[in-house]
Structures are given as structure tokens and as C-alpha cells.
Amino acid sequence: MSNHTGTLLRIIAIFIGLISFWFVISLFFTFLIISIIDIQFNITNILYIFGILLFIRVFYPRYIFNS
Amino acid sequence: MSEGISGAGLPQIERLFIKRVLVPSIRIVCTWNIALYMIKREVNIIEKLIKSFDEETLQKRVLIKRAFAIEDHSRDYSINMTLEHLRIAGTNIMSVIDALSNEKEFPEDITIQAVKPKDNRKDEADFFFHFMKTYEEYIKKHKKNYSKKTKKHPWFVNFNNFDWSCFMYMHTFIHRRQIQAIIKELK
Numbered sequence: 213m214s215n216h217t218g219t220l221l222r223i224i225a226i227f228i229g230l231i232s233f234w235f236v237i238s239l240f241f242t243f244l245i246i247s248i249i250d251i252q253f254n255i256t257n258i259l260y261i262f263g264i265l266l267f268i269r270v271f272y273p274r275y276i277f278n279s
Numbered sequence: 280m281s282e283g284i285s286g287a288g289l290p291q292i293e294r295l296f297i298k299r300v301l302v303p304s305i306r307i308v309c310t311w312n313i314a315l316y317m318i319k320r321e322v323n324i325i326e327k328l329i330k331s332f333d334e335e336t337l338q339k340r341v342l343i344k345r346a347f348a349i350e351d352h353s354r355d356y357s358i359n360m361t362l363e364h365l366r367i368a369g370t371n372i373m374s375v376i377d378a379l380s381n382e383k384e385f386p387e388d389i390t391i392q393a394v395k396p397k398d399n400r401k402d403e404a405d406f407f408f409h410f411m412k413t414y415e416e417y418i419k420k421h422k423k424n425y426s427k428k429t430k431k432h433p434w435f436v437n438f439n440n441f442d443w444s445c446f447m448y449m450h451t452f453i454h455r456r457q458i459q460a461i462i463k464e465l466k
Contacts, residue, residue, distance in 0.1 A: 276307055
């Protein structure tokens, strides 16, 4: 495998690792939310929270497409 | 021995991929502390990679094949020249982060030519690891705000202080891969 391809694959792996980190954070938030309001702990709700978390990150602390 | 022109930049597709995909994505998933953790990891990898080489080998220039995000002019570096580039660029990035964090303008123009290695000195590794320690201490004590003031990277977009800290990580990672390519050619 070329160094060029290896670097690109590593970049993908880094992003998978970082997305997994935020998924774990959203798990924590899901636990927090189900302890406050009456919703079920299931994968759909975890993915909702995860999506909301990433959506917030798009705009805060800085709009990601701000150049 | 150098290929291309200093500061000529990356192929258009690579530059656009970094500018339009990598920079926005890293802004979503990275934080100040993640960037610092990842930089420390890269420095440890570099340390392990180069520890078995003598001074002469560390200074030996070799031409590597095209590597991702490395401009053609920088393809004939030695390991020490790569470390020197990381140290010079890192010193500038630290100054930019400091100015932007205090919402001050960074008056100097940032150019690729200004951060090219010049000396290829035999004890560069010591200087590099010392600088990285300084950078680590600086970021640990940093207030980790998100500045409104920005400074443009010559190839990409306007970065604020946080963007520059993420860039510092990605830059170290890209040149660690360059060091691995140099080592492959040396063997």
C-alpha cells in the first residue's frame, strides 16, 4: 500500500475514532435524559441524541463552513 | 534535488478535499483537549520511529513518492529537516494561537516559504522534542476559548485559535507519515 493511500485510510480511521467518542458522549446524554423524562433506552433514541449533538456542533462553538 | 516550486501548494483535488471536507469535519469532532491528546500521541510515535537512527542517517535527504498533503518541493527532506519544519511551523502556530486567543491581529503574513527547513542540523530532534513539550505546556494552561479573530492559512481558509490547534495536530500527523515514508526509502 502506498504512503498516500495509507494516510487517507488513517484519516478515515481517526474520524471513525472521533465519531465513536461523540457516540459515547451521546450515550451519557441519553442516560441523563431518560432519568429526567419518560423515554425508552433504545438505539433509535441514542441516534437521535447523537444526531442532535453533531448538529449543535455544526453551529457551535463556530459554524463549520465559516471561512 | 527538490521537485516543484517552494510554496506551489498541493494538487487542486487534495487542497479542495482538505478545505471543503477535512476542515469542516474536524471542527465538528475535535476539541482543544482531543487535539492536544492526539498531538502528544504523534510526538510519541515520532520518538519511537527515529530513536534507532544515528545522526548521519537523520540528516540524510531522500526523495519520497507523492505523499498526501505534502507539496512536491518538500518531498526530498531528511528526517531532521521534517522535524525542523514541524518546529518552525509549530512556533509560528503557537504565536498565532496566542495572538488570536487575546483577540489581537497577527500582523505578519504566513507563508509556506518562511517555514521551510534551513539547517538540517544534527541535533534537531532535541530542539523538536523540547519545542513540543513547550507547546504541550502552553495548551494545557490555555483558557481554551474560541476566538472571533482569525488568520488565514495560505492554502486553506481563515482559522481561529481553535482551528489552528486542530491544524497543529493534522500537520504533525501528515509529517509523521512523511517521516515513515523517508524511513521506508532509507531501508
